[in-house]
Amino acid sequence: MKNVKKLKKFWVNIFFDDDDIQNHFSSRKLPTIEFFLKYLQLDSVKDLNVFEQCCGTGDILNVFQENGANVFGVDISEKSIENAKKHYPKLAGRVFCDDARKCFFLSCEIVLNYFSSFGYFEEDNENEKIFLQASKSLKTVGLFLLETPDFEYILNNFKKDFKDGLFTRKSKIENGFLVQRWTGPKNFETKIKIYSQGELKQMLSRYFQDVVLYEENNRLIWVCRKTI
Numbered sequence: 001m002k003n004v005k006k007l008k009k010f011w012v013n014i015f016f017d018d019d020d021i022q023n024h025f026s027s028r029k030l031p032t033i034e035f036f037l038k039y040l041q042l043d044s045v046k047d048l049n050v051f052e053q054c055c056g057t058g059d060i061l062n063v064f065q066e067n068g069a070n071v072f073g074v075d076i077s078e079k080s081i082e083n084a085k086k087h088y089p090k091l092a093g094r095v096f097c098d099d100a101r102k103c104f105f106l107s108c109e110i111v112l113n114y115f116s117s118f119g120y121f122e123e124d125n126e127n128e129k130i131f132l133q134a135s136k137s138l139k140t141v142g143l144f145l146l147e148t149p150d151f152e153y154i155l156n157n158f159k160k161d162f163k164d165g166l167f168t169r170k171s172k173i174e175n176g177f178l179v180q181r182w183t184g185p186k187n188f189e190t191k192i193k194i195y196s197q198g199e200l201k202q203m204l205s206r207y208f209q210d211v212v213l214y215e216e217n218n219r220l221i222w223v224c225r226k227t228i
């Protein structure tokens with residue numbers, strides 16, 4: 001909890017704790033369980049232990065829970081966890097406010113890190129802690145599914161100004177980060193580290209074997225098997 005408090009100063013907390021931002025992300029078209037089953041090459045998630053790192057307001061965990069999985073989630077934003085429990089009462093006792101770099105759940109068949117929930121720290125070794133915890137959470141047969149922006153696509157099709165729901169986003173690249181100024185009901189500046197496909201693959205390969213990359217709608221889906 002001490003580290004969570006320390007991170008309060010960090011933009012992640014200010015941004016993701018905000019109601020308008022939470023509504024903004026929750027109003028997106030959510031993936032169905034079939035989407036996940038396709039990438040995880042499973043017929044069902046029934047009775048599987050599923051841990052979502054950075055679970056936000058629980059939209060993805062709810063999809064898994066509704067399909068019979070035993071779910072657990074953590075997010076650093078207190079408000080997100082409160083709202084996850086409010087929107088999906090069955091997630092009570094299953095989602096917690098914590099830093100995904102510091103916690104793991106034993107014996108999971110699946111760990112998820114979905115929808116741009118990676119790369120918020122300046123140092124690679126801080127970002128990489130997320131992969132270590134994912135690996136520690138998995139059974140030997142387990143799979144880690146990471147979903148990230150496709151930065152190569154973003155850089156090749158760079159849009160400085162973008163209207164995104166209630167917000168206008170002004171983007172720039174600065175010292176290896178995608179920096180975005182969000183203007184709307186409230187104003188924010190966010191910063192996410194740009195990793196190439198090669199860099200991410202190398203990082204993931206330190207913790208997982210069979211790192212397989214899929215691309216869908218200009219997003220990257222990484223499916224990684226735990227290293228035995």
Ligand SMILES: C[S@@+](CC[C@H](N)C(=O)[O-])C[C@H]1O[C@@H](n2cnc3c(N)ncnc32)[C@H](O)[C@@H]1O
Nearest residue numbers: 016054055056075076077099100101114115117
């Ligand atoms: C874009 S949101 C995605 C939320 C969720 N995965 C979804 O798809 O709805 C990114 C989330 O990552 C969380 N986050 C960022 N860094 C974190 C960390 N170190 N530990 C836990 N949560 C973190 C933020 O609070 C935010 O809720």
